[in-house]
Amino acid sequence: MKREKIYQLLKKSSQADNVLIKGWLRTKRDSKNFSFLEINDGSYLKNIQVIADCTLDNYTEITKLTIGSAVAIRGKLVKSQGKGQALEIQAQSIEIISLAPESYPLQKKRHTDEFLRTIAHLRPRTNKYGAIFRIRSELSYAIHKFFRNKGFKYIHTPIITGSDCEGAGEMFRVTTLRPDQKIKNDYAEDFFGQETNLTVSGQLSAEMFALALGDVYTFGPTFRAENSNTSRHVSEFWMVEPEMAFCDLEGDMDLAEEMINFLITHILDNCAEDIQLFAKFVDKKLMTTLDNIRAGAFLRLPYSDAVDILRKSGRKFEYEVEFGKDLQSEHERYLTEQHFKKPVILYNYPKEIKPFYMRLNDDDLTVAAMDVLVPGIGEIIGGSQREDRPEVLVERMEELGQFPEDYWWYIESRKYGTVPHSGFGLGFERTLMLLTGVKNIRDVIPFPRTPGSIEF
RNA sequence: UCCCCAGUAGCUCAGUUGGCAGAGCGGGUGGCUGUUAACCACCAAGUCCGCGGUUCGAGUCCGUGCUGGGGAGCCA
Numbered sequence: 001m002k003r004e005k006i007y008q009l010l011k012k013s014s015q016a017d018n019v020l021i022k023g024w025l026r027t028k029r030d031s032k033n034f035s036f037l038e039i040n041d042g043s044y045l046k047n048i049q050v051i052a053d054c055t056l057d058n059y060t061e062i063t064k065l066t067i068g069s070a071v072a073i074r075g076k077l078v079k080s081q082g083k084g085q086a087l088e089i090q091a092q093s094i095e096i097i098s099l100a101p102e103s104y105p106l107q108k109k110r111h112t113d114e115f116l117r118t119i120a121h122l123r124p125r126t127n128k129y130g131a132i133f134r135i136r137s138e139l140s141y142a143i144h145k146f147f148r149n150k151g152f153k154y155i156h157t158p159i160i161t162g163s164d165c166e167g168a169g170e171m172f173r174v175t176t177l178r179p180d181q182k183i184k185n186d187y188a189e190d191f192f193g194q195e196t197n198l199t200v201s202g203q204l205s206a207e208m209f210a211l212a213l214g215d216v217y218t219f220g221p222t223f224r225a226e227n228s229n230t231s232r233h234v235s236e237f238w239m240v241e242p243e244m245a246f247c248d249l250e251g252d253m254d255l256a257e258e259m260i261n262f263l264i265t266h267i268l269d270n271c272a273e274d275i276q277l278f279a280k281f282v283d284k285k286l287m288t289t290l291d292n293i294r295a296g297a298f299l300r301l302p303y304s305d306a307v308d309i310l311r312k313s314g315r316k317f318e319y320e321v322e323f324g325k326d327l328q329s330e331h332e333r334y335l336t337e338q339h340f341k342k343p344v345i346l347y348n349y350p351k352e353i354k355p356f357y358m359r360l361n362d363d364d365l366t367v368a369a370m371d372v373l374v375p376g377i378g379e380i381i382g383g384s385q386r387e388d389r390p391e392v393l394v395e396r397m398e399e400l401g402q403f404p405e406d407y408w409w410y411i412e413s414r415k416y417g418t419v420p421h422s423g424f425g426l427g428f429e430r431t432l433m434l435l436t437g438v439k440n441i442r443d444v445i446p447f448p449r450t451p452g453s454i455e456f
Numbered sequence: 457u458c459c460c461c462a463g464u465a466g467c468u469c470a471g472u473u474g475g476c477a478g479a480g481c482g483g484g485u486g487g488c489u490g491u492u493a494a495c496c497a498c499c500a501a502g503u504c505c506g507c508g509g510u511u512c513g514a515g516u517c518c519g520u521g522c523u524g525g526g527g528a529g530c531c532a
Contacts, residue, residue: 029491427532
């Protein structure tokens, strides 16, 4: 007999004579002559209620079942006599697969996120974390669906890299040398014969493929060795990076906006029950926030206008706003949460504060960069039109202290058939935070890696 | 890395002016009820984060370290 998922059973409206479920006991209520068992198999937020009558031959063992124990239950799917659920299983046999000791840390009560982080191997067994990781799975699918519908090709860019990619942030060193084997200036003795790191972005590789396959995207892990201790940073996270040939900054912004709207709609349509949990218990304003994002176009604003708005706002900021300086969290938050109260795309940033690969505008002061800011999270997307003119690219590298010879292949892509092209990076975990209202990034990734913390 | 806050039973927390270590939940035992984070009674449960100091006496005051959280910077 084939096991059925609880998700499938609870979707049924009809009764059934013979069903088999396998799952874990979430809670149990004993009566004199029977017990109510609530079983969850992870396929669905809700448990299925099982009636275990005392006539079952192993009833004594059943009454001793503990939370977290694994069981296989065969029985009839019938209309429930009680309130609170439409259907329930009248058990004909209950096989105890394994009994969890009473030291099982998850209780029938609310646990704090901080505590659950210390038992990250067990937290997906809770309602909230089960919901998060079902949504995470569905969001991954939605990303592929979005791009596939638009004819993008999925590219697997390297995780181990030899270039220090745009010099963005600290990187994790990859080496096969033991700590006692000293590196003598060059890396001749090391595995790859040169300095090697974990990637901080697949962008440079993705650009090569955009200039071959047209529209491409990457979706994979990314690593930053920054000593960041905030609720929005982890050392290993996932990033989505589309890259489009024959596309300017405006097309880039169009795609970013369309993508965020698609992802929200897909999750609301396909994870309704799980999302409800967050709207009810995690963030009461979640539905308003999400509906608000989908309701109208994102506001698009040049960096210089943002500076004007901030300077004229009359607000006292800890950091001064000045053209040529990067905007701080407090500035971004003011724009998206107070002033406009909707997602804002800032574009055309001063060239001094942006990397070499962003296309220099005709004003010679700004580059064709854009950041998508959303209320509550801040920056969720960073992107740009890429510098497609080889001479300008080399000039910009030199200005910013990069060595063009290290990027010979990147520069060569501009030598042969160069075209305007654009792309961006979307933080996958930050998108999950937006969709669920979860405030700490450590709670939307299975086993978070942060400075000083790699227990699981 | 910097600033602020916290660490007491398995979990969430209370603990007064420095004077015998507490509650709810969870766990165990028994009872009761088509129950819904069920309910009632009883029982067990502690390196008060570590180290050092002040004091007749420290969970409480001081120093220091560790861990966690919030914020900042860096960014996705």
